[in-house]
Amino acid sequence: MKSAVIVFPGSNCDRDAAVALEEITGNPTQMVWHRETELPKVDLVVLPGGFSYGDYLRSGAMAALSPIMREVKAQAEKGLAVFGICNGFQILAEAGMLPGALMRNRDLKFINRVITTRVETSQSIFTNKYAAGTVIRVPIANSDGCYYADEATLDAIEAAGQVAFRYCDAGGQATEDGNPNGSMRNIAGLFNKTKTVLGFMPHPERVCNALLGGTDGRALFESLVGALS
Secondary structure, eight states, X not given: OOXXXXXXXXXXXXXXXXXXXXXXXXXXXXXEETTOOOOOSOSEEEEOOBOGGGGOSSTTTTGGGSHHHHHHHHHHHTTOEEEEETHHHHHHHHTTSSSSXXXXXXXXXOEEEEEEEEEOOSOSTTTXXXXXXOEEEEEEEESSOEEEOOHHHHHHHHHTTOEEEEEOOTTSOOOSTTOSXXXXXXXXXXXXXXXXXXXXXXXXXXXXXXXXXXXXXXXXXXXXXXXXX
């Protein structure tokens, strides 16, 4: 599997994503500057975490207008797999590639800790190495991680099976206490309708190696390798 990571001004998890991809795929990751207008021939594009453009205006709003995003969006419409992590999730929403929006956290504070999320489905290129209902421990680091959509959109998302991950307690229940940022319906990760685009607020690339404190995120990248290689 060949992959590329898009680098925006303010990206700070681009190398984390590249290292995880290289370790798991065995192939070098191509780093693409946001002002480029063409993508290399790859199977996966990652929009990494960070603070693109300093989160001015709204998180991800300016990055969504970067030249490379026109090509990312065009290729995604043709079926290219795209994975947005944290700020990357915000960019996907701002670019209209995923429904809804990411807003300020419920307590209006930056959250930086390990949380638990529940895998909602194994039927996707991103989650096929997990069993549905698996609870994984993944770090989050965000101020604008509260997922919001109106009720009609939320109902449509649920009906289409687009919820990929849900915040939960240690026992796997989607409780209010298990929801760190107030996301509606505890949504932590979201697919597009074809399940070829994923936005995920936590950072699975940080838990791909036991030396870094955990491996719960590794199966996500292994799922992609198995599906796209």
